[in-house]
Amino acid sequence: MSKFSIRTRLIALAGIGLVVFLGTSFFLTRTLVRNADSLTAQTEFVEVLETTYRASKEFDEMKYWLADLAVSLLMNSEQRANTARRQLDDQLDRLGAVDPEAAAAIRTDADLVLQQSMVAVEAYTNDQRVIGNSLMAPARAHIQDADKELTALVTRLREESRAVRNAAVERTEQTLHLALAVVALAVAAGLVLTTFLMRSISLPLGRLVTAMDGITAGDLHVEIPPAGKDEIGAMSRTLALFRDSLIERKRLSEERDVQRRMIETAVETITDGFVLWDSDDGLVLCNSKFRELYAGLQGHLRPGVSFEEIVGAALDMGLHDLGGLSREAWLARRYKMHSKPSGSHTHHHNDNRWIRVTERRTPDGGMVAVYTDISELKEHEQDLRLAKDEAVQALQDLKQAQNNLVQAEKLALLGQLVAGIAHEIKNPLNFINNFSELSVELLDELKDALTEALPHLDEKTRKNVGDLIATLTTNLDKIGQHGGRADSIVKSMLAHSREGAGERRLADINALVEESLNLAYHGARAQDQGFNIALERDFDKNAGTLEVIPQDLSRVLLNLFANGFYATQKRKHDNDDPAFQPTLNVATRRVDGAVEIRVRDNGTGIPKDVVDKIFTPFFTTKPTGEGTGLGLSLSYDIVVHQHNGTFDVDTREGEYTEFIVSLPCGPGDTTTAARAGKIAT
Numbered sequence: 001m002s003k004f005s006i007r008t009r010l011i012a013l014a015g016i017g018l019v020v021f022l023g024t025s026f027f028l029t030r031t032l033v034r035n036a037d038s039l040t041a042q043t044e045f046v047e048v049l050e051t052t053y054r055a056s057k058e059f060d061e062m063k064y065w066l067a068d069l070a071v072s073l074l075m076n077s078e079q080r081a082n083t084a085r086r087q088l089d090d091q092l093d094r095l096g097a098v099d100p101e102a103a104a105a106i107r108t109d110a111d112l113v114l115q116q117s118m119v120a121v122e123a124y125t126n127d128q129r130v131i132g133n134s135l136m137a138p139a140r141a142h143i144q145d146a147d148k149e150l151t152a153l154v155t156r157l158r159e160e161s162r163a164v165r166n167a168a169v170e171r172t173e174q175t176l177h178l179a180l181a182v183v184a185l186a187v188a189a190g191l192v193l194t195t196f197l198m199r200s201i202s203l204p205l206g207r208l209v210t211a212m213d214g215i216t217a218g219d220l221h222v223e224i225p226p227a228g229k230d231e232i233g234a235m236s237r238t239l240a241l242f243r244d245s246l247i248e249r250k251r252l253s254e255e256r257d258v259q260r261r262m263i264e265t266a267v268e269t270i271t272d273g274f275v276l277w278d279s280d281d282g283l284v285l286c287n288s289k290f291r292e293l294y295a296g297l298q299g300h301l302r303p304g305v306s307f308e309e310i311v312g313a314a315l316d317m318g319l320h321d322l323g324g325l326s327r328e329a330w331l332a333r334r335y336k337m338h339s340k341p342s343g344s345h346t347h348h349h350n351d352n353r354w355i356r357v358t359e360r361r362t363p364d365g366g367m368v369a370v371y372t373d374i375s376e377l378k379e380h381e382q383d384l385r386l387a388k389d390e391a392v393q394a395l396q397d398l399k400q401a402q403n404n405l406v407q408a409e410k411l412a413l414l415g416q417l418v419a420g421i422a423h424e425i426k427n428p429l430n431f432i433n434n435f436s437e438l439s440v441e442l443l444d445e446l447k448d449a450l451t452e453a454l455p456h457l458d459e460k461t462r463k464n465v466g467d468l469i470a471t472l473t474t475n476l477d478k479i480g481q482h483g484g485r486a487d488s489i490v491k492s493m494l495a496h497s498r499e500g501a502g503e504r505r506l507a508d509i510n511a512l513v514e515e516s517l518n519l520a521y522h523g524a525r526a527q528d529q530g531f532n533i534a535l536e537r538d539f540d541k542n543a544g545t546l547e548v549i550p551q552d553l554s555r556v557l558l559n560l561f562a563n564g565f566y567a568t569q570k571r572k573h574d575n576d577d578p579a580f581q582p583t584l585n586v587a588t589r590r591v592d593g594a595v596e597i598r599v600r601d602n603g604t605g606i607p608k609d610v611v612d613k614i615f616t617p618f619f620t621t622k623p624t625g626e627g628t629g630l631g632l633s634l635s636y637d638i639v640v641h642q643h644n645g646t647f648d649v650d651t652r653e654g655e656y657t658e659f660i661v662s663l664p665c666g667p668g669d670t671t672t673a674a675r676a677g678k679i680a681t
Helices: 006-072 075-096 100-125 129-216 231-268 288-293 307-316 327-339 375-449 459-497 509-527 550-575 608-613 631-642 672-680
Strands: 273-277 283-286 343-348 354-361 367-373 505-508 534-538 545-548 583-591 594-601 646-652 656-664
Touching: 006 075, 006 100, 006 129, 075 100, 100 129, 129 231, 273 288, 288 367, 307 327, 354 375, 375 459, 505 509, 505 550, 509 534, 509 545, 509 550, 509 583, 509 594, 545 550, 550 583, 550 594, 550 631, 550 656, 631 646
Parallel strands: 534 583
Antiparallel strands: 273 283, 273 367, 343 354, 354 367, 505 545, 583 594, 594 656, 646 656
16 A cells, blocks of 8 residues: 555545445435425425415304394494405415315305395395395305315315325335435445555554654654655655754754853953843843843843843832933833934933943844943043033133223222322312302401491492392302312212222121111211101021122112112102102012112102113212212122122102112122021031
8 A cells, every 4th residue: 555645545535435425415315305395295285274274264254254244234344254255265266276176166155155145234234134034044054065165175185184294204214214224334334444544554654653752852863664655655754854954953053052152151251231132122141241230130131031021120120210201201212212223322220320232233133232331431521520610610710800800900090090080170179169268258358348338339339239249149159069069079089989999708788788778877867857768678587698898888788778768858848748658678688699689769760761871970860969970880880890790770750769789699608597507516
């Protein structure tokens, strides 16, 4: 049998089995067809019998409703009788195909019954009871005839159906016995052929399986059955080739293991962390440096563990600093960088280590990642950044000092120029003021000398002399007033030229403001006994100390307080409103690295068209003789140029004016709480 292939043997077995199957199927099919014909005939007899039963039922319905019509004379009974008659005709039409004579006889009797019954009903309707009864007698006879015919038809059909059924049952039993005998014979022949065929396959296949088990157990020198021409022979040749390939693979595997150990040794010598991922992002290998960098992940660093699992475990252990991001946002960013590597990126660990990760794709879709500890480099960068910031700050301080020196030099030159001009003006101004006073005294003496001579003069001359003396007196008063104003301007110019002579030192801002406010208030009360104003204080206890020139800053505050006193008193006198209460509010605040001093009055305010000019030297909003125009200019220079602060104004004409002085805090400046702590220490 080994000369024939297994396929040929199986085809032959299948062909024999198919022939046997077709023969038995043909025989059984013919027998079943005959039985089916018998069953069909039996079914037809059953249907005819059911039709006969329904015809009998409809005839009974017609009899009933005709009898009911004869008694009740109702139209409904007539309609139902006609309906039963029509349905009886339908059943008789079906019976006509089987027994036309019986169907015709029954239809004739039914017609006669219906006709005679309707004639009898007509007589009953006309109250002819005797005639109606005589007409109903023949109808009853026809009814009995129809019943006999239906009964005889049912009996005959039932006997014929029973005979057909018995014949079908007998043929079915014979067919069953014959089918069992044919199937048993076919199964026996199939078993014999199958056993013979399977033996020709199983014996050589068993020897082949034994050889395969030996190779599976590791015995590469096991005996392989000789190869025939069938499929088992092909399997023997294939198994021999497989054994030879295993021998070659074993040799290559040994060489690969040697190379792998060499690669692992080389990877271990890398000073950075090294990780190799496969194309499915599963861990292939990692060196000891990587295990050292991620010491908490030792239980997860196994071959095949996914990248996502390792990163998630690192987050669960709190190794990474998320940098303010949520866990989901950080993971999404890390997965994106891993899926599309584009160079290096840096991670910060919670143990204050910085790791730079460099990822590159391999040709087979995997990935190589190098983890470098750059914590020392980050520390050096931080030191360099701090040194750079210190250098930048030193440069800014140097530029600020340079600007201060230039500004101080300019102010000094301006002060020298102003002082020289003021001294030059003061000498002739003193002569003007002195001679004005002397002329007033001489004019008084002239008045005394003319006292005795005037009565001897005529009226017109006396009037002219009086007018002349009055004019001279007025002129001398004007000269004295303007000379005094000029002297005040010269004194302010001299004060401006002496600016900046004081030394910087720490001063308590709240105390300095309080002292200046009291000094300004009592000075105003000394000049005007009727002066009155409400003082509101809102001092920040954290205002603390600032490094300032106290006397210059006090000069600024005195000027602001004096301007506020003047504005409130002027509004009170101009409006003549008894309900108006002059108020000056003074507040201090420490905000954003600076101390603010706010001076707000509810006086006349400053017109919009002159707000931009109020810090200009010699510009004043006061009437002639009441201001020099140097107070705010001097104050602006002290705040902005000397103390590097800001000087702003917020005003609304007729309502209020608020000056905001902002002084920056220096390294030595402290709040009140901090200073108290230092004192306690």
